[in-house]
Every structure is written in C-alpha cells, then in structure tokens.
C-alpha cells in the first residue's frame with residue numbers, strides 16, 4: 840500500500856481531531872484514544888511493544904492542546920496532561936482511524 844498522506848489535519852473540537860486524507864477518507868480521533876495509542880518510549884516499551892501506560896491514569900476529559908506537523912513523517916500532539924513526546928506516523932494514524940470507523 841502507498842504511504843497514506845493527509846490533505847488536512849486539524850482539531851475540530853478540543854476532544855476531536857480530524858484527518859482528511861488525500862484519497863478522500865476522513866478519520867475522526869478522540870483525544871483520549873490518541874493519547875492511549877501514544878507510541879513514545881514512556882508509553883510503549885521499545886522492542887517488545889508492551890504498553891507501559893496505564894489507561895486508568897489517563898483522564899476521560901483529556902484534551903489535545905496543540906498538534907504539530909513533524910516534517911512529512913506525521914504528527915505530534917501536546918495533551919492537557921502535559922505529555923508531548925509521542926510522534927504518530929501517518930500510516931499509524933491511518934490504521935488507528937480505520938480501526939475506529941470500521942472502513
């Protein structure tokens with residue numbers, strides 16, 4: 840499969856992030872779901888992929904404060920819990936969005 844590329848990626852509410860892909864697909868992401876899927880080394884154990892982050896420590900009302908493009912690679916987010924080390928690659932975001940919408 841080709842690398843999925845975004846046309847537009849933006850917060851549509853403090854709780855919801857939307858990506859419109861170049862192929863026409865639209866994926867909405869709940870802020871908390873993205874936080875739980877954070878791929879950084881303090882949330883996921885490197886090598887094993889085991890989750891370190893305990894979902895019970897992530898508030899239900901967590902927000903995305905800022906989203907930032909990481910070159911052509913993907914996106915990083917700043918969450919209201921202060922976390923900001925995760926970088927989400929586009930293919931991973933596409934995968935997460937597809938799982939959610941059941942496309």
Ligand SMILES: [Zn+2]
Pocket residue numbers: 877878879880881882883922924925
């Ligand atoms: Zn993380």
